[in-house]
Every structure is written in C-alpha cells, then in structure tokens.
Amino acid sequence: MSASQADANPDPAAEQPSVPHRDNGPDKDIELRQVEQRFHARGSATGFLTAVHDTTFTLRAYPPHIVSLVGQSGSGKSTIARIILGLQQPTSGTVTYGGKDIFSLSRADYDDYRRNVQPVFQDPYAIFNPVYRVDRVLRTAIKKFGLTSSKARAAELMEESLQAVKLDPAQVLGRYPHQLSGGQRQRIMLARVHMLRPRFIIADEPVSMLDAQVRKLFLDILVDFQRDYGMTTLFITHDLSTVYYVGGDVMVITKGRVVEQGPVAEVMHTPRHPYTKMLLASVPQPDPDARWTDRIDLEEAEREEAGPEVPPGDQALEARVP
Numbered sequence: 001m002s003a004s005q006a007d008a009n010p011d012p013a014a015e016q017p018s019v020p021h022r023d024n025g026p027d028k029d030i031e032l033r034q035v036e037q038r039f040h041a042r043g044s045a046t047g048f049l050t051a052v053h054d055t056t057f058t059l060r061a062y063p064p065h066i067v068s069l070v071g072q073s074g075s076g077k078s079t080i081a082r083i084i085l086g087l088q089q090p091t092s093g094t095v096t097y098g099g100k101d102i103f104s105l106s107r108a109d110y111d112d113y114r115r116n117v118q119p120v121f122q123d124p125y126a127i128f129n130p131v132y133r134v135d136r137v138l139r140t141a142i143k144k145f146g147l148t149s150s151k152a153r154a155a156e157l158m159e160e161s162l163q164a165v166k167l168d169p170a171q172v173l174g175r176y177p178h179q180l181s182g183g184q185r186q187r188i189m190l191a192r193v194h195m196l197r198p199r200f201i202i203a204d205e206p207v208s209m210l211d212a213q214v215r216k217l218f219l220d221i222l223v224d225f226q227r228d229y230g231m232t233t234l235f236i237t238h239d240l241s242t243v244y245y246v247g248g249d250v251m252v253i254t255k256g257r258v259v260e261q262g263p264v265a266e267v268m269h270t271p272r273h274p275y276t277k278m279l280l281a282s283v284p285q286p287d288p289d290a291r292w293t294d295r296i297d298l299e300e301a302e303r304e305e306a307g308p309e310v311p312p313g314d315q316a317l318e319a320r321v322p
C-alpha cells in the first residue's frame, strides 16, 4: 500500500490486522473484600435475608484463568455476579478494580471497567430486543466501545467474531432473536465478547439451558478465549461436571459463604468441607445397573458445616430466627 492510500484512510483500526490482544490497557485485578449483601425479606423474623456473607476473593487478570463458582440454587452466586458487574451495590464491603472502588469510578475508569468486565447470562434472549435483528447486538458494541468507524471493518469484525464462536455469519446475520436457537443466541453473546477482548468474563449459568453438545462447544470457546486472548472467566454454575470440564480453580459456595476453594482437581479429589463432599456425592454415576436413588439430605450436610452459622455482626439479628 502506498503512503497516500494509508493517509486517505480515516480509520486507523481498519488497517490493523486481527491481533490477539486489543489494547485494553494494563492488567487490573478485581478484588472483593468482606462483601455482604442483605435483602429485605418479608416473612423473615429479622426482616432480612443475607444472600452473601463476608466474601473475600480476588479475580486475577494475569495469568488468565477460569474460576468456577459452584453452589446450589439460592446460594448467592448470581448476587455475587451482579455485584461484580456493578449492577448491585453490596450492603457492606468493597469491590475494587485495579485498586479503585467500582462504585465510585471516574468516567474514564468506568469506561475501562465496562469494556474489560463483560457479562454472559443464562438467558441471552432477555438481552436481545425482539424487534431488532441480532446484528444490532454486535454493531452496538462496535459503536459503544469505538472499535472502528469504518463500516467495512465493522463487517469484518462481526464476521471474524462469529466464526470464532463457530457460527456461520451468513446463517445468523439478518435474523431476529426468535429465529435462532438458544445455543446460537448464547454464542452471539460470545462473539460480542470476542470483539471486545475483555480481561474478564462474568458468566452466570451460561450453559444451563443448552443441550450437552452445545454446552461442550460453549465451554470449549471459554477455554479458547482464556488461552488465545488472555481472558479470565468467573464461571458460575450449579453443575459440577461443567466445573470439572473447564478445569482451573473452583470456589464452592453455600448459603452465601465461600466454604472451600482451590484447584479443581484438588477440590474434587480431596474435598475438605462437608458441603463440597455432599455436592460431589450427589453427582449421578452413568451406570444403568446402579440407578441413582440417594436423596440429598441438605439439612444434615449443612449441620455438619464447621464454623458459626452467621458472622458476628449478624448474630443479634439472626438470634431471633426460630
């Protein structure tokens, strides 16, 4: 290309080849410190429900990795996801990104955070506006995050990203959300992530509505994103088999408390907490001659839990619960 051709192009991004890492700024960690979330709960003796208790952990941007947060329904997983995404301000405790409180970021830091911490939710249908074609989700991201102002480059970006998540652009572009399967809609959200190359993906039960094959495809893409683009994923699930599949680290949560954490292989092979043991014991074995008949005695498992039922600050409130 001649210098004059390059000068004539108003969009420098249009000239750039596809690169694994877009310039999303320096690595920054997400840190939760003593996060607690209470909700008003009618019918409770205290008037409150503590969905997340005294939760402290760090999601490191580097080295990129996958951390699963696993627990039963109602254990507080989605509340933690919403807090990290800035959708819910916790009752107490702090959430920082690069050392700064995410709930009082400057405009520039907030834009950085929004770009680098991307959600993938269980039901992508809710994200799509049914009256617009699915292309809009991708175009809006390109515009909002200023990926390019060139229409041609935007079209290329969309194609590249759809292909990266094993979707055929010719098959999905121009369609309305209801004309795609749940797995296709979910992968459009991953294509959006692929375009933005965030440091973090916060994936809340992303595969629980997908069938086994599409689920595997989706999980493989998350692992590819970690390896190829250096993304760290918080993978929220109630399903231990998916935790085992993605590997990395795991945090086990019950009743709003993280009770065990560590490398997946270690926690799976030598679980220490009774709740983790119960979760592992409740995974059915695919043996037709040994039909799974055990019933989970959650109360019993919870009684065995070590440590106090509530943090000290809650005892006065909770003492009145019968």
Ligand SMILES: Nc1ncnc2c1ncn2[C@@H]1O[C@H](COP(=O)(O)OP(=O)(O)OP(=O)(O)O)[C@@H](O)[C@H]1O
Binding pocket: 039, 040, 049, 050, 051, 071, 072, 073, 074, 075, 076, 077, 078, 079, 080, 238
């Ligand atoms: N906005 C809210 N107001 C009141 N209670 C809430 C609110 N959001 C969540 N809760 C309660 O907090 C607890 C934790 O909910 P959360 O959705 O975080 O659990 P979860 O582990 O994600 O469950 P699931 O896997 O079923 O989505 C539940 O008892 C829930 O009913």
